[in-house]
Amino acid sequence: MVGRRGFLATLVVSALGLARRAWTQGAHLLRYRPLARPVAIPLEDMQTQWRARPFVADGVTLDTAAAPNQPIRISGMVVRTGPPGENTPERFQAVCLRCPHEGCDVDYVSDPKTLPPELVAEIGHPVTEPVYVCPCHNSTFTVEEGQRLAGPAPRGLYRFRVTSVSGAAIEIGEVEEDVLLFV
C-alpha cells in the first residue's frame, strides 16, 4: 500500500513531468509570420558544419505594433548545424541577432574554448559547440534553437524559420511573430 508520503511524491513527480512537457512543447509552438520576401543564401557558402552567414531580412510590422504595417529590417545569422550533405531545413538554424535583453547585437562564437571561464561557470556545464554571446551583458545562447544559457536576457533569441533547401539555396521565409512588434 502506498503511504501518504509516497502518494505526494508521485503527485509532485507527475506535476513536474507535465510542466516540463508543456515547456518543451511551448518552445516548439512559436508563432511565425512570412517575411516580406524570403532570404536566399547560396548553399555553396554553407558546406561545412557550423558555417555561419549573416543576412538581413525584410518584414512588415504587425497591426498591433506601436508603428503598424511598417517595413522593418531584421539582422540575422544562419548556421549549418548538421554535417555536410544533410541539406534539409532542420540542419540549418537561423536567429535574429538582436539580443532580447536590451537590443545589442549578439556575436557568433565559433570556438567555445575562447569563452571566458566565468561565463562557462555561469552556464554550469562544459560548452562544446558554438554559441552566441551578447557583448553588452554576456547573455549566451545556443546555436541550435537560440535558447538562453546564461545572462540577464529574459528569453532565447528570436528565430527565423528555414522554409526550404534546394540544390542551390537555403530559403529563410518566416520570422517569429514577436519580432514584428519592434518599432
Ligand code: FES
Ligand atoms: S543587451 Fe544583451 S545581455 Fe544585455
